[in-house]
Every structure is written in structure tokens, then in C-alpha cells.
Amino acid sequence: MFLIRSGAIEGYEQLVSQYGQNPTTLLQQFGFSSAQLRDPNTYVSYTRLADLLDATALACGDPVFCLSLCAHQGPLALGEIGLSIRQQPTLADALVYSRQHISLHAYGVHVQQATRGDTLELQLSFDFSNASGLVQLMQLSAGQAFNLLSQMVGSAASSLKLHLPQAAPAQALKMPARYEGHILYQSEFGGISFPLIWLSRKPQLDEELLREHFQQRIQLLETIYPGNLQAQVCHIIGNLLPSGECNIERVAAALNLHPRVLQKKLQAEKTTFRELLQKTRLEVAQRNLQHGQLSITDLALNLGYADVAIFSRNFKSWTGQSPRDWKARYQYVPPNK
Missing domain, CATH: 3.90.1520 (H-NOX domain)
Incomplete structure (x- = not known):
């Protein structure tokens, strides 16, 4: 597909x-x-x-x-x-x-x-x-x-x-x-x-363009997930995972918050950044295994894992199945035309 x-x-x-x-x-x-x-x-x-x-x-x-x-x-x-x-x-x-x-x-x-x-x-x-x-x-x-x-x-x-x-x-x-x-x-x-x-050449980083990007993203998040901080955090995590630099500092910056302020807000909602990171990784992994064309190794890298074995071990702890077995069971197969 x-x-x-x-x-x-x-x-x-x-x-x-x-x-x-x-x-x-x-x-x-x-x-x-x-x-x-x-x-x-x-x-x-x-x-x-x-x-x-x-x-x-x-x-x-x-x-x-x-x-x-x-x-x-x-x-x-x-x-x-x-x-x-x-x-x-x-x-x-x-x-x-x-x-x-x-x-x-x-x-x-x-x-x-x-x-x-x-x-x-x-x-x-x-x-x-x-x-x-x-x-x-x-x-x-x-x-x-x-x-x-x-x-x-x-x-x-x-x-x-x-x-x-x-x-x-x-x-x-x-x-x-x-x-x-x-x-x-x-x-x-x-x-x-x-x-x-x-x-x-070193690419030029247009600061005005960068500010525009973050302003658009914040406006987008407020439009799609009004008042839903957890959904906003998960959305940003999903975008940052492939960069290998997905941490609470980067996510907080995207929301124009200090990391400690974000931590306290999440604690008030009885969750943590770590829990939302795990939830997002699972959702992205399942979506890619079901519909995507990435190899499991590439998928692990796009989820921020340096070692595919760690990803496989974590995925099995979340679902009870290895990524390969889960894909074999749930992968989308388009109907024959």
C-alpha cells in the first residue's frame, strides 16, 4: 500500500x-x-x-x-x-x-x-x-x-x-x-x-522559518487536540522518534514549556513522559507493521532504538508477540484487483 x-x-x-x-x-x-x-x-x-x-x-x-x-x-x-x-x-x-x-x-x-x-x-x-x-x-x-x-x-x-x-x-x-x-x-x-x-556546504538554518514551523505546530496541536496535553505530547513524540533525539527537553520545547513544567503537568494527569513514549512507540510500531514497508531493523531505528534486539524485546513485552509474528498475523493485504 x-x-x-x-x-x-x-x-x-x-x-x-x-x-x-x-x-x-x-x-x-x-x-x-x-x-x-x-x-x-x-x-x-x-x-x-x-x-x-x-x-x-x-x-x-x-x-x-x-x-x-x-x-x-x-x-x-x-x-x-x-x-x-x-x-x-x-x-x-x-x-x-x-x-x-x-x-x-x-x-x-x-x-x-x-x-x-x-x-x-x-x-x-x-x-x-x-x-x-x-x-x-x-x-x-x-x-x-x-x-x-x-x-x-x-x-x-x-x-x-x-x-x-x-x-x-x-x-x-x-x-x-x-x-x-x-x-x-x-x-x-x-x-x-x-x-x-x-x-x-553547511545547510543554512532559517531562524524565521524555524519559528514559523514551531508556531504552526503549536497551533495545529491546539486545533486537533484542544486541551488534551497527553495527545499533544504523543503527537510530538511520534514526529521526533526518527531523529533519535526524542527526549522530554525536545518535546517541552515544541510545546513552549520548560521540561519541569511539562513533567508536573503530566504528573497531575497521573502519567509520565516515559509512559507516553512507550505508548507512542507501540502505536507507531503497530501502524508500520500493519501498513508500512519498512524492515523491522529500519522500524527499530525510526523508533529511536540503536539495537533492533532491544526493540524486539520491548515489543514482545508489550504485545506478547515478536514484531515478526505480530506482522504476520495483522499485516494489511490489499484485495486483488
Whole structure:
């Protein structure tokens, strides 16, 4: 099953409305709802999302709809993985991190590196296709990759190129200014390219963007879990686990609280950070074992375990079964078409 975070289409409803179309109707045609978009970390069908984007571009009459969408997106589009990528020591490390953790954002997409002269190409590929050849989905994915790299290199972004296999549209209603002069149509691949010498660069960390990310996250948590501190903590834990830096200090900072204040608030609710960490690890593990494509070793790493044996031992103490046995019993098997 191919899944992607709903945050990938952050701003979809607002943009569709600007074109005079009804986003609710379009979403419903493909089995989605506005409620699913409310939490950017909800996983939705990747294949149906691709079809939704193609239909939306047609309804809005804009062949570069998804580039327009990307141009207006904020930090929530890529979520925690986007923030963690920006915090790597060099761009080379950032690329390694993104390949290792891309499944946190989507299952069914891959990034391959290729060198052409003094240029590095990041080529995107998918494990599925549709009638259009995933035209809009490629725009979305390549556009988000472009946004992320441009934020990390700052003023040097003039050398960054956005590659699209599709032909140049005869007419676009709103060609985003940020991509003008950067797009290469009818490219041999979809993705981005930039000078090889950038690999040793230290990514720029935009403090304003960082503040925006945390403000959006706090607002999001208050919207989804109003007055529910435990749910908010579990949500943040789930996002931080893959970074290997999930601790009460990081979670408290995300909630704009001092760690001791968070501890006291949890104690008042008769729980602890440790208990919520265990609860979240179990929920994430079961969700991935049932629907995901990660190996058990990779799953253990994404849950913050340095040793898969420790994860397996803990999982068995929680469920009475090893991760492998639990997966064999409960893994989702899609019906034959």
C-alpha cells in the first residue's frame, strides 16, 4: 500500500478555492475529506492523491497547478523530516538522511543520485503510475525538493534547477515566480539538480522559518487536540522518534514549556513522559507493521532504538508477540484487483 502524509498538499483547499472551484467536492470524488487534511501527519493513499491532483489541475485549468501549490507551502508540507534534513552538518549528510527517512513522509517514492559532469542530479521515481504519468505528482515532489534545497543554500539557489519530464505547457494561469528560470521541461528525469561542490556546504538554518514551523505546530496541536496535553505530547513524540533525539527537553520545547513544567503537568494527569513514549512507540510500531514497508531493523531505528534486539524485546513485552509474528498475523493485504 502506497501512502503519503496529507501535509504534502498543505494549502490545497485555499488554492482550489482561489480558482473558483469547490475543494470539498474534488476531495470527496477521490475518497478524501477536509478532516484528513487537518492533521498533516495523517497518511492517505498515494495513488488516489496522484489522481486527485491531476483532476484538480484539469478542473482549475492550470497545467502547473502543483507548482503553484508548492510555491505557497510552508514548513508543514514536509513536516519533521524537512526540519531534520535542514539540521544535518552538510548537504551530503542531508541527502543521506533524506534517503534513509523518506518513508516517514511517503511510501512509494525513491530518490536516486546521479552525477553528470560537475552537476549532481536527484532523480525522483515512483512505484506506481496513472493515466497522466503522474504529471502533477511529479510537479509536487520536485517542487518541494526545490523549495527545501533553495532554503538550505540561500542566495546560491540561482544554480538550482527543477526538472520535469512533461512538455512545457502552452499556457499557465499562474506560473510561480520562484520557479521562473529554474524549470527544465522535457527533462530525462523528474527532480532537481545543482553543483556538486554544494555537497560540502553547511545547510543554512532559517531562524524565521524555524519559528514559523514551531508556531504552526503549536497551533495545529491546539486545533486537533484542544486541551488534551497527553495527545499533544504523543503527537510530538511520534514526529521526533526518527531523529533519535526524542527526549522530554525536545518535546517541552515544541510545546513552549520548560521540561519541569511539562513533567508536573503530566504528573497531575497521573502519567509520565516515559509512559507516553512507550505508548507512542507501540502505536507507531503497530501502524508500520500493519501498513508500512519498512524492515523491522529500519522500524527499530525510526523508533529511536540503536539495537533492533532491544526493540524486539520491548515489543514482545508489550504485545506478547515478536514484531515478526505480530506482522504476520495483522499485516494489511490489499484485495486483488
